[in-house]
Amino acid sequence: MPYRVIDKDSYYRKGVYRHFTEDCKCSTSMTARVDVTALAARSAETGTKFYLNFLYILSKVLNSREDYRMGYLWQTDELICYDVIHPTQYVFHEDTETCTPVYSLYDEDYEVFYAGALRDLERAKASREYALDAAGHPNWFDASCIPWLSYDSLHLELPDGYLYFAPIVNWGKYREENGKLMMPVSVRLNHAIADGFLLANVFRLLQREIESFTRGEREAGS
Numbered sequence: 001m002p003y004r005v006i007d008k009d010s011y012y013r014k015g016v017y018r019h020f021t022e023d024c025k026c027s028t029s030m031t032a033r034v035d036v037t038a039l040a041a042r043s044a045e046t047g048t049k050f051y052l053n054f055l056y057i058l059s060k061v062l063n064s065r066e067d068y069r070m071g072y073l074w075q076t077d078e079l080i081c082y083d084v085i086h087p088t089q090y091v092f093h094e095d096t097e098t099c100t101p102v103y104s105l106y107d108e109d110y111e112v113f114y115a116g117a118l119r120d121l122e123r124a125k126a127s128r129e130y131a132l133d134a135a136g137h138p139n140w141f142d143a144s145c146i147p148w149l150s151y152d153s154l155h156l157e158l159p160d161g162y163l164y165f166a167p168i169v170n171w172g173k174y175r176e177e178n179g180k181l182m183m184p185v186s187v188r189l190n191h192a193i194a195d196g197f198l199l200a201n202v203f204r205l206l207q208r209e210i211e212s213f214t215r216g217e218r219e220a221g222s
Contacts, residue, residue: 003071003139006079013193017079020192021163028191031153032203033182036174038214040181048114051145052121054171056113057213058143059087059106061205062167068202070193071138072163079193082139085166088132089117090144091124100124101132103140110213142168150175154186165190167202 008014020026036054043050062068062085069082086106090099102124107113134140146154150173158164167189174183187202 002083003080004083006070006081008079011079016195017192020190024191025163026191027156027158027164027188028194028196028199029155029186029188030196030199030203031151031184031186032200033177034171034185034203034206034210035180036183036210037181039210040174042214049118051147052114052117053213055087055089055104055117055143056110057206057209058169059085059113060108061202061209062141062169063106063108064205065198065201067194067198068167068189069139070165072165074163085139085141086137087117087143088137088140089121091121091127093125093128096128098128098130100127100129103133103137139166141166144170146170146172149173151184154184156186156188163190163192165193169202 008017011017036050039053039057040050042048043053066081069085071080071082072078073080084106087104089102089104091102092099102120104117104120105113107116154170154172156168156170167187169188170186172184174181176182185203185206187199189199
């Protein structure tokens with residue numbers, strides 16, 4: 001998992017980083033609705049899974065800025081930035097009402113990512129283990145769908161003082177609002193490496209990438 005060490009003295013957020021790693025260790029989270037009308041239509045037209053298409057777009061967004069690829073090495077007290085981060089997705093088992101974590105590799109090539117993530121899902125369906133291996137997958141972020149509910153708010157707590165910098169993203173069932181399909185998405189980031197702008201920017205980038213992804217498909221088919 002290649003990464004580079006960030007010089008804390010020249011880090012552009014050094015004041016914020018110091019405050020939220022020493023004085024006030026906390027996270028920041030936000031829930032907003034994302035317009036997925038075009039993505040749902042594109043998924044139906046191509047016979048692909050909406051869930052995996054959104055997972056690709058989310059992974060692309062979170063890899064687009066160093067701020068979302070930050071990490072902390074507690075053994076050496078080093079702030080780092082990973083070259084790439086990958087999604088930890090989940091398979092829900094209806095019979096046991098439990099989940100199995102699935103480590104998938106992000107690839108900027110949509111076809112490569114989709115095929116790999118789909119294979120990962122199919123393999124995981126045969127498992128009933130909650131086999132999380134965070135130590136072996138340090139540059140993976142949590143990406144979990146809650147398809148049973150179109151919720152309005154979601155908040156995830158981590159222990160105080162735990163400098164966990166990987167994004168944690170949840171999304172729920174989309175619903176029609178004024179002729180559009182709107183989906184709740186929740187993003188949690190550590191406040192030491194992200195503020196309100198960077199948190200809100202995830203949603204802005206998601207909307208932009210959805211538009212680009214679906215526009216490209218339309219242009220390819222025209």
